[in-house]
Amino acid sequence: MKLYNRAGTDQEIQELGQQINVDLLLQKGAYPYTHMQSPANFEEIQLPPIKEFYNDLNDQPLDQKVYDHAKQVWESFDVQNLGDWHNLYVLLDVTLLADCMERSREILWDSYNLDLAHYFSLPMIAYDACCKMGKAKLDYVDVTMHCWCETALRGGVCGVGGIRAAEANNKYMGEKYDETKTSSYISFLDINNLYGSAMCSALPEKDYKWLTEYELDRVRANPSAFVNSLKDDAETGYFFEVDLEIPPTIHNKLNDYPPAPTKRCVSKEELTPHQLQQMQDLQIPESTFKNSKLVADLLPKVHYVTHYRNLKMYIKLGLVITRIHRAVKFSQRAWMKAFILFNTEMRKQATTDFEKDFFKLLNNASFGKTIEQKRKRMSISVVTTEKQLKRIVNKPTYERIITINDKVHLAVKKVTQVLLDKPVAVGISILEISKCFMYEFHYHYMKEKYGDKARVLYGDTDSLVYHVETRDFYQDMVENKERFDLSDYAGMHSHLNNQENKKRLGKMKDEMPKSVIFRFAASKPKMYGAQALSIENGKMTIHTKKVAKGIKKAAIANQITFD
Known part of the structure; x- marks a missing residue:
């Protein structure tokens, strides 16, 4: 049978x-x-x-x-x-x-105690589970405040650092080590569950109110003192709309990893002659300049809406508040923390890769629901007759047609009404606070410890690649182990292994724990390559990591080389 x-x-x-x-x-x-x-x-x-x-x-x-x-x-x-x-x-x-x-x-x-069969998607049930576990009673904001908050919706910073490429030279590289040259390391560091770490912080819940002119005047009297007096876990939190200046005297200090990124269109006038020539050679259309990107620069910030914790960080880094336009206050508490810590503990107890990835996905999915862009939703209609097609095409909401076969088409239309019922203030707070974790590590650890001898090669939302001139970077990590998760170290670095901070939120870990990177190059966001050495069967072996977003994996593996 x-x-x-x-x-x-x-x-x-x-x-x-x-x-x-x-x-x-x-x-x-x-x-x-x-x-x-x-x-x-x-x-x-x-x-x-x-x-x-x-x-x-x-x-x-x-x-x-x-x-x-x-x-x-x-x-x-x-x-x-x-x-x-x-x-x-x-x-x-x-x-x-x-x-x-x-x-x-x-x-x-x-x-x-929730059944997935009653939901359309995993993000929906993850968000409900988060609210249920945190006993959250979220308030809605009015349309004006919602749209104002959306101007602060900025994703993670991703791009090339102050230098694009570098080669390391250290004692872990075997025959490639040159003792006559300065000892240096390339380190690819990634933070444990960045968004989960931010979600454990105090986040907006209710009581959203615009600051009155009287309250604003009190803040304007000494904005730096007021912002610095606010505690990270205070019962009341703030969003500020400010103008910021970055004094030229600190440009060199901030150039590798500029704070306060802005979402804007890059103008043609900002490009170098070499970049303009590349545009011409690659036939990149002028319409490219109409697409807004998240840009980390040192230009003045005007009408910049941000979370108070970020503003406090920017003041510490030397940025100057030149004007405060508006502000919103709200009641906050760490209502997502129970959900995040529960999932983190379940990941530790998981015995299969499926369950480990599943609980990680739940954390990210619940965050994604807070910044869902409902304006981008579309209405889909099945079209089977020419009469239907003509009627839909003539509507102002018509976007495009997707052909299934000669008799069946899908008509894509914009929605005519949008219910703005997502807690955008929560999502924005998570995005902004997550940047604080990255800035804190870079400026308050790496720059304080190494100064100009630590340069950023590349950075993504939750990771930074450094070229560092030091005697032994791995030993430096051990001496500052309270900042690092050393639990993945193995192979040639097995002597560094320490389980104390395994999977702990907010701790930095090495993305290549079994090898040592000796070459790295980045051409643009989401496109970089690294070559590393590791010991296999007693022999030093070279491994290459290549990342190129938008390119098929097979093409990356077979057609693209590091050189």
Whole structure:
């Protein structure tokens, strides 16, 4: 009796499962998509050769181990032809997805007493679980305040630092170490659960109010003193709309990692002659300048809306408040903290990669719901007649048509009404506070300890790549272990391993804990490469990490080299 040709009750399928080698079904199968060109292929009585399983989409051949597993399944289940193989593949695919769904439901019910089957998406249930666990009673803000807060909606800073490329020279590099040159290191540091760390802070909950002119005048009398007097965990928090100046005397200090980034369009006049020539050579259109980007620069900030903790950080770094336009105060508390700490603890206890990733995803998903852009939602209509098509195309909300086939099309339209019911003030606070963690590490640890000998090569939302001139950067980390998570160190760095801060929120960890980086180069955001050395089987081996957003993984692996 064949599992893939049988439709039976749950009990019958369970009984059948006891008669077969279920272990063979615990991973997704292989399917020769390119080989299957017509129904006649279903009559073939043997598994096609491995070359017929080539993935044209990713430009990759099938792994030999996966193919060997497929042959074992074919023999174990007495598959007669590719039609049987097709049925088995589809059944297995759906069953594995069902298992994942049911396991997710179990985890969510056991953890939060919420059923995933009652929700459209994981972010929805994650957000509800967060509010439930934190006993949050969130207030809505009026439309004017909502739109004002949205001007402070800025993602993570990502880009090339003060220098684009560097080579290290230190005693961990074996034969590549040159004792006659200055000892230097390239370190790729990443912060543990950056957004989760920010979500454990005091966040807006209710009682949103504009500051009166009387209250603003009291702040304007000595803005720096007022902002510095505010505690991070105070019961009342603030958003300020200010003008900021960055004195020229501190430009060199801040150049590697400029604070107070702004979302704006970069003008053509800001480009160097070399960049203009590159635009011409690459035929980059003028419309590029109409796209706003998050820019970290040292220009004055005008009507800059930010969280009070960021403003306090900027004042410490030397920025000057030249004017305060408006401000909003609100009641705050760490209402997300219980949810984040619970998920972090569950990650530590998890025994599978699925559960570890699942609880991490829940943290990020709950945050994403706070900054959901409902204005970007679209309305989709199925169009099957020319009359329908003409009526929709003539509407002012019409955006575009997606063709399914000659008879069926999808019409994409803008929505006519938007309910702004997301706690945008919470999301903005998380984004802004997360930047404080990064600025604090860079300016209050790296720059204070190393000064100009520490240069930023590249930075992303939660990571920084440094070139540091020091005798032993790894020993420096051990001496300041309260700032670092050293639990992943292994291989050539196994002597550094320390479990004290394992997975602790806000701690910096090495992205390459088993090797030492000796070369790094970055060309633009989300595009960089690193070469590292590690010891394998007693020999020094070179590994290359390449990242290029928007490029297929196969192309990165096979067509792009570090040089």
